[in-house]
Structures are given as structure tokens and as C-alpha cells.
Amino acid sequence: MRPRSWLWCLYLLLGLLPARATSLAELSVDPLPDTLHVGDPFVLSLHARVGEGVSLRWITPEAESLKPLHLLEELPADTLGPGEYRKSWRAAIFKAGEQTIAPFEVGVDPGDGEFLLPSDSLRVSVLSVLNVALSRGDSLAPRDILDPAPVPLSWREILPWLLGALLVGLLGLLGWRWLKRRPQDQPRVEAPAPPVDPWKRWLERLDALRREQRWSRGETIEYYADLSLALRGLLEDSTGRPFREMTHDEVRDALADGPLEGPLFQTLMGLLLESDMVKYARQWPSDERNRQALDDAAAWASDARAQLIRPQLVQVAPGPEEEGR
Incomplete structure (x- = not known):
């Protein structure tokens, strides 16, 4: 059932409609770089402008709803002036091309109930690694992979191996001398079995x-x-x-x-x-x-x-x- 006209008058008297009308949320990249490459971190800021005396609650969206955007770090919120606030995140995009960042939401409570204030979506252009190489004029021809140059061993690296080999040889010599000096086993003379009653x-x-x-x-x-x-x-x-x-x-x-x-x-x-x-x-x-x-x-x-x-x-x-x- 649609609300009656007198209910709208009641909302205007309570001051809810002005709070909604004057609230604003805006999404931006601060500062916006000249070129944005795949995987480059950047700062994504959400500006919120609400009336005085209105409480504000920042909401971090779920990771699945933000793809291909990935939030790397949450930064503390700032107060820019009376009724103006800013919340920032360090983020990166891992997909090339024209990408759209989904709207963020802010919880606004003028005193008689909270409502969600959405921002506009934001479109950014992300360059791939191939585009970066071409823009710099680098050659994309395959290059030979050289083996790493051998590094000569120092005495500090050789000395433990020498000491270990010397210790093993010494233990082997001691074991051989012990086996040589050990008395030979004498043949055991078994006592005759006791007579068994044949019955x-x-x-x-x-x-x-x-x-x-x-x-x-x-x-x-x-x-x-x-x-x-x-x-x-x-x-x-x-x-x-x-x-x-x-x-x-x-x-x-x-x-x-x-x-x-x-x-x-x-x-x-x-x-x-x-x-x-x-x-x-x-x-x-x-x-x-x-x-x-x-x-x-x-x-x-x-x-x-x-x-x-x-x-x-x-x-x-x-x-x-x-x-x-």
C-alpha cells in the first residue's frame, strides 16, 4: 500500500528528508596517476558529506563483490571539515582494460535510524605489461638465459667440510682398531641334553x-x-x-x-x-x-x-x- 500524503508531511517535519537529500558519497583515486598498470598499488578514497550531528559508519565491501579490484590495506579515516569525511584503502587491479569499480556504501544515521548511502561507480583504465613494454620502446625478442657465474668457495665454507671429513676418518680408524683388538669369540660347548624318559x-x-x-x-x-x-x-x-x-x-x-x-x-x-x-x-x-x-x-x-x-x-x-x- 502506498504511503499517504500526510505521511510525507510527517517525514518533512521530522527532518529525515533533508538529511537524505544533503548527504553525498563520492569514490575517487587519490592521487590519480598518469598511467595505471596491472598490479600497481593505488589509493582508493571514499568521500562522504553529511549534515552536522549525523553519525557515520564506514562499510568495507566483500572481496567477491569488488573483483577485479583487490583491497590490499585499510587506511584510517580522516575528517576534512564540518560534515566532510574521507575513508581510504590501498588497492590494486590485476586485469587490463577498462575496469569499473563497484559503488561503495556508507552507513548514515541522522538520529532516528540508519540508512545506506551509496556512491557512484568509478571507471579506470588499466594498462597491461605488454603495453608498458611497447610504450617504452623495449624489444620483445627472446633473449638467451645465461647460467649464473660460479662463485669461488671461501675458506669459511671449506673448513667445516674438511673438519667433518677428518672426524669421519678418525672415527673409522678407532672403530677398526677396536674390532682388531676385540677378543675372538670362543666356540661354545653345549652341555649334553639330559636323558629323556622314552616312556x-x-x-x-x-x-x-x-x-x-x-x-x-x-x-x-x-x-x-x-x-x-x-x-x-x-x-x-x-x-x-x-x-x-x-x-x-x-x-x-x-x-x-x-x-x-x-x-x-x-x-x-x-x-x-x-x-x-x-x-x-x-x-x-x-x-x-x-x-x-x-x-x-x-x-x-x-x-x-x-x-x-x-x-x-x-x-x-x-x-x-x-x-x-
Whole structure:
């Protein structure tokens, strides 16, 4: 809705219209050079003339709105006289040709509200670097680029390198002498390994079979195969003969002349035969018999240990004192 005529009269009475009418903002380059080249800095000034008692606020525009103008430095504001002020910036233009500097704005507050007072735009002519060269009469032909002249080294520059080389050589000499004087490493004489109980791992295997109770999981054949392997391993590690690769009859013939005596021999052959009957004839003993077979194997291992294990002589290499004898 348009304002009524009596509102305009009210504005005139309040004195706002005279403040707007008498305010003025002007943009200029001070001082204006004869020629302005691309990138040359210049001073851009904004003059503002307002009434007395009117507050003034300088506004610096955003950089994007001023391109190709770039503000390099903001200078302090000056008071030129009653109601006359000036704000300056150091600026540069990086584009050749006829360029237009966008208007700047000043915030003016006569006492009852601030309004923005814009200035006029400013057109400037910017010369390129090529135009500058032509105006001076310089030749634009390409010129040869010469290598920089070699600068002789002074003693102050050579001395640190000489000292560093001398220090490295001295450290190398000291390291070589230290390595030469270091005693040679003597051959290490390793102590003979302690004797290992040949039945230990097989007795541990029998204990593992007792804990696993594989027959309770339907693995009766695997249980008797492990039981037979443990008994054959005890014989093989004690005598050095390949009992794990022998059949039942071959084991019987190999032990016919000893070292096992009658009851121990009969118990062993009975356990091996029972294992073969389960593995090959598919005979299924009861759970009680499975436990009993394991107990019989453990008892046989305990009784046969004294007959199968014999003291072994360990041959020791003669020392240097005995070699000359």
C-alpha cells in the first residue's frame, strides 16, 4: 500500500528528508596517476558529506563483490571539515582494460535510524605489461638465459667440510682398531641334553585316553587304535625295534625270546589282539570292558617298565688334557 500524503508531511517535519537529500558519497583515486598498470598499488578514497550531528559508519565491501579490484590495506579515516569525511584503502587491479569499480556504501544515521548511502561507480583504465613494454620502446625478442657465474668457495665454507671429513676418518680408524683388538669369540660347548624318559609321552597318551573316553562318543575303533599305538610305542622306544609297523604275529615272534616274561607277555599280546579284533573284526566291547582295557594297559606299563628300560652308557668326548695321552 502506498504511503499517504500526510505521511510525507510527517517525514518533512521530522527532518529525515533533508538529511537524505544533503548527504553525498563520492569514490575517487587519490592521487590519480598518469598511467595505471596491472598490479600497481593505488589509493582508493571514499568521500562522504553529511549534515552536522549525523553519525557515520564506514562499510568495507566483500572481496567477491569488488573483483577485479583487490583491497590490499585499510587506511584510517580522516575528517576534512564540518560534515566532510574521507575513508581510504590501498588497492590494486590485476586485469587490463577498462575496469569499473563497484559503488561503495556508507552507513548514515541522522538520529532516528540508519540508512545506506551509496556512491557512484568509478571507471579506470588499466594498462597491461605488454603495453608498458611497447610504450617504452623495449624489444620483445627472446633473449638467451645465461647460467649464473660460479662463485669461488671461501675458506669459511671449506673448513667445516674438511673438519667433518677428518672426524669421519678418525672415527673409522678407532672403530677398526677396536674390532682388531676385540677378543675372538670362543666356540661354545653345549652341555649334553639330559636323558629323556622314552616312556613319558606314551604314558601321557594313556592318561589322555582316560580323560577323553572316546568310546562314549562312538569312537571305539579310534580309541583302540590309539591304545594299540601307545603300547607299540612303549616297546619301540625301549628296544629300538619298529614294533609300530609290525602285525600281531610279528610282535609275538619278536618278543618270544624276551625281554618280557610270561604274565607281562601274555597281557600285552591279549591287549594287542583285542585291539585288532575291534579294528578289523568289528567286535564292540562294553563300556566297562573299554575302561578295564585301559586299566590293564596302565598296569602293564607300570610292571614292564623295569624289564624294558635298561641303564644306558653315555660316551663322553675326551678333553684336551686326555688327547695327548
